[in-house]
Amino acid sequence: MSKQNESVLNIKDSASVSSKIATNTGALSVLVLVFFFWGFIAASNSILIPYCKEHFKLTQFQSQLIGSAFYGAYFAGALVVFVISNILKKDILNIIGYKKGIIYGLLISVIGALLIIPSTNANSFNAILISQFIIALGFSLQQTCAQPFAISLGDPSTGAHRLNLGGGINSFGTTIGPLIISIFLFGSISNPTESSVSNINNLYLIVAAFFTLVAIIFAVSKLPDGKNNEAFEQSKKASGILLLITGIIVAASLLGQFTAVPSYILMIAIIVLLLIILFQANAQAKKNDTGWGAMKYPQVIYGMIAIFVYVGVEVTIDNNLGALLKQPGYFNATGLKENESSLFISLYWGSLMIGRWTGALSVFNLSKNTKMIAGVIVPFIAFGVILGVNHLKGNDISSLYAYSAWIVVAIIALFIGQDKPFKTLLVLCIMATIAMLIGVFTTGKMSVYAFVSGGLCCSVMWPCIFTLAIGGVGKYTGQASALLIMMILGAAIIPPLQGAIGDTSLGLHQSYLIAAACFLSLAFIAFKLKNILQAQGLDFDKQVENSSH
Known part of the structure; x- marks a missing residue:
């Protein structure tokens, strides 16, 4: 890997970078392949769930x-990556490199996909859950490597733009995923099976x-390994906090299995305890940052809390939508069948x-007028x-066709955001909160379009x-990435919380107040992130504005 890219892996204040670093477009083109498959499988769960x-x-x-x-x-x-790295006193991802990490992750996902076959043959829901877990275990390793890898392939201040490109490819997978799964399971509208x-x-x-196939493409492609030479610093206290969170989740699962405690109470308890633990950890790190690593x-x-809430709300809007569309009296008098609801699920991911x-x-070098x-x-x-x-x-x-009106509103919101991380996040959170309340x-x-506009x-x-979350963390970038990827955990907690509330007398339709609350909390976190970074002398919004001139 070039010295240029090694320096980029230490994502520090980009004001210290004397000139803007060019994007490695060849490497980025190969990397975005994996983004497609994350979207394809994740969105397909929207059809598999109902x-x-x-x-x-x-x-x-x-x-x-x-x-x-x-x-x-x-x-x-x-x-697992985080804890083992601390035990070995070496960053596992730095040992194997981001490229090999993605390849290994793909092979783990292959095992999970193949295990679906005996699971379905045995007609076992629990076995299907285990197979899905293994597929996503591979995705976890892929994402932990791919996110900082994408950011490292160019200037740090435009890292969000490269992630947007990967996200665009990811979203093409999410758009066609539900449709293909629907055809496999239920046939087409004209030829149902x-x-x-x-x-x-x-x-x-x-x-x-x-x-x-993608693993082979990565293996033969001339991609940089994705390593850096920074010394590894153990984070035993952070590992302890993460294991404590794991213990709480396991305890809540056991309580749900063997007691009559309502599921939504357990989900809320997990969220509250998670927040208390993370804030307490940060308070302790301020007094003595030894052993906290990136969590200091x-x-x-x-950022961890924001990712937890963001991924949770993104998934819960969709994962509960299929069941809502089936309810008589919501969309129409009779409710929609699975092969009919795939239209709106595809629209959501689309x-x-x-x-x-x-x-x-923003990845492309377009003039101001052309970009507009x-x-x-x-x-x-x-x-x-x-x-x-x-x-x-x-x-x-x-x-x-009428959904085009919501697209116009989104275009206006993105123009207001001006590619600035904080401003864009804040504007979209406000728009999303209003949309959820309309829904x-x-x-x-009207309601479906409002929810889908999420x-x-x-x-x-x-x-x-x-x-915003990894800005200024330097050598802790890889570790911070792992912590943020862990908080995809929100998609394992918030959708079941909404589902459990939907099973109560409140009903599934009104349970979407959970989504509104999530977006509102994200707006608050956006302000906190901006203030924290400004206190450290970082202002990514201003850097993006300066780079555009």
């Missing part, structure tokens, strides 16, 4: 355990083959694609892709949060 709920006769809370198994693996995988075990088996055989930085702590494709424009024009055209090109793939499936796309207090297409708002939040 299918399993019906097939195994589950409650809404129980059906959300698919997401818990999937996203819980992100926490478990990143935790009975779902069968063989359909699922064939699908995951194909998935395993693609994972293997307050931006990392708030909405993330719309925003991420637009956000990715593209910022209006590209969202509708992405919308055209959504309409096209749904049309090919046989869906009636005429019901989606809760209306029904029919995808437009979530689209570029991840890179904004990630860039």
Whole structure:
């Protein structure tokens, strides 16, 4: 790896960088392949969840355990890397490199995809959960490596733009994933079929083959290894905190299994205890930062909370939407069937694609006027892709045309954000909060469009949060990345919380108040991150503004 890229891995105040570092476009092009498959599989769970709920006769809370198994693996995988690195006194990812880490992660996902086959043949929901866990375990290693790898392939201040590009490719996978899964399970609208075990088996055989192919592409590609020469500093206290969080989650799971404590109480308790532990850890690190590693930085702590909430709300909007659309009286008098609801699930994940494709424009060296024009055209090109793939499936796309009004609102929000991490995050959080409230207090297409527009708002939040959270942490960048990836744990907690509330008398429709609360809390965290970084002499919004002149 070049000395230039080695220096980039130490993401410090980019004001210290004398000249802007060019993006390694060749390496970035290969890297974004893995982003596609994360999206394809994650969004496919949106169809698998209502299918399993019906097939195994589950409650809404129980059906959300698919997401818990999937996203819980992100926490478990990143935790293993973090703890073992501390035991060995060496950063595992620095030993193997980001490139090999991604390859190993892909091979683990291959094993999980192949295990789906005996799981479905045994008609075992628990076995399916284990298989999903292993697939996502591989994803955890891939994401822990890919996020800082993408940021390292260019100037630190534009790291969010490269993540947006990867996110745009990821969102194409999320757009077509639900449609392909729906076709495998239920056929097309014009030619519906009975779902069968063989359909699922064939699908995951194909998935395993693609994972293997991408691993081979990475192995033969001339990518930098993705290592740095910074000395590793142990973080025993941080490891202890993470193991404590793990213990709390396990204890809550056991309580849910063997007691009558309501599930939503347990989910809320996990969230509250998580916040107390993280804030207490930061308070102790301020007194003595020895042994805390990246957790001694307050931006990392708030970044962890932000990722927990962001990923949780992104997933919960969608994972509970399929069941809501089936409820008579919500969208229409009879409710939608699974192969019909895939239209709106695809639109949700496609909405993330719309925003991420637009956000990715900043990667390219466009003039101000060209970029402004593209910022209006590209969202509708992405919308055209959504309409096209749904049309090919046989869906009636005429019901989606009115959604273009929400896209216009999102375009305005992105223009206001001006590619600035804090400003963009804040504007989108406000828009999303309003949208969720509209969705809760209306029904029919208005409500569905409001909930689905959450995808437009979530689209570029991840890179904004990630860039702010690892700003100024220097040699702790890899460790901070692992901590942030662990907080994908939010998608294992928040969707079941909403599902459990949906099982109560409040109902699934009103349970979307959870999503509104999440976006509101993200707006607060955005302010905290900005203030923390400014106190350290970092202002990414100003740096982006200066680099555009």
